[in-house]
Amino acid sequence: MFDLGPHASFIIAAYGVTVLAVGALVFATVEDDRKQRRTLAELERQGIRRRSAAKPAPPPIKPAVKSTVKKKAPAKRKPAKPRARKAASARKTSSARKTPSARKTPS
C-alpha cells in the first residue's frame, strides 16, 4: 500500500464519500429503472396497453389442405409501342379532332 502522507485520512474520507454517494446514485437509478420495467410488463400482461402501442402481429394462418386448383398463368402483355410511334398516333388523333367538320358552328 502506498503512503498517502500525514493527511491520508482526509484523502480516504473524500474517496470513500464519493464511492458511497455515486454507488447509492447508481443503485437507486438502476433499481428505479428495473421497477418501472417490471410494473409496465405486469400491466401489459394483464392486457392493459397504451392505445399507441403496436399490437402483436397474429401468427400466419397455414392452409389445412393443399389447393388442387391450378393457378392461371399470367396473361401475356402486348408489346409496348415504341415512343416515336406512340407520339405520331397521338398527333394524328389530335389533328382529327381539329377537322373543320368537327369545328362547325351552328349557323
Added chain:
Amino acid sequence: MISLANPTRFLSLVDTVVPWLSGLVVILLGTGLYLSFFVAPPDYQQGETVRIMFIHVPAAWLAMFGYTVIALAALGTLIWRHPLADVAAKTAAPIGATFAFIALVTGSLWGKPMWGTYWVWDARLTSMLVLFLLYLGLIALWQAIEEPGRAGRAAAILALVGAINIPIIKFSVDWWNTLHQPASVFRAGGPTIDPALLTPLFVMAAGFTALFVLLHLIAMRAEILRRRVRALQQTQVARAALAEA
C-alpha cells in the same frame, strides 16, 4: 435529432447506447483512478492531498453542467412544452445534486488540511451550497406536485430563476476576494496545473461526464416508463369505474 424527441425512438436509442456507455465509464474511471493514485506525483505544496482534486473538480464541473442541462430543458418545457424536456430536467436534478454534494464534502475535506478549516463563507463555497439547495428545492417541487405537466412547468420557472447562480459560481473567484483559489484550468492564459496532474484530472472528468450521461439516460428511461405506468393505471381505474356503473 428531431426524431429523438419521440419518446419511443428515444427509448430504443437508450437501449442501444447504455451497454456501450457503461463499458466506457468503467474504462475511463478505471484509467483515471490508476493515473490519480499510481502515476500522478504529489504536489510540491499540497503533497498527497492534491489527489482529492481528481474527484472534487470533476464533481464541481458536473454539478454546474447538470444545472445547465436543467435550465436548457426548462426552456424546452416552457417554450415547446415537450414532455421529453421535462423528463430530462426532472431526472438530471438528483444526479446534479449528488455531484454538488460530492463537490462540497470533498472540498471541505481538502480545505481542512490546506486552509485549516472545513468551511468558510466565501463566494465560491457559498454559491456552490446555494446550487445544492436549488437542486434540493427542485426535487422537492417535483415531488410535491402530483401532475407531471404542472410540476414540470413550476420547476422550469424555478430552474430558470436559479440559473443565474451558474455564472456566479464560475466567476465568484474573479469578482470577490475568496479563500478558494482562482480558475486554474479553464482560463484565458491556459491551465496553470502541470500536465502530470492535468492528464489524470481530464481523464477523471471524462469518466465522471460519461457516468453523468449514462445515469441520466437510464433515469430518463425510467421516468418515461413511470409516466406510461401512471397513464395505464389511470386507464385501469377508469375502466373499473365504468364497469361498476
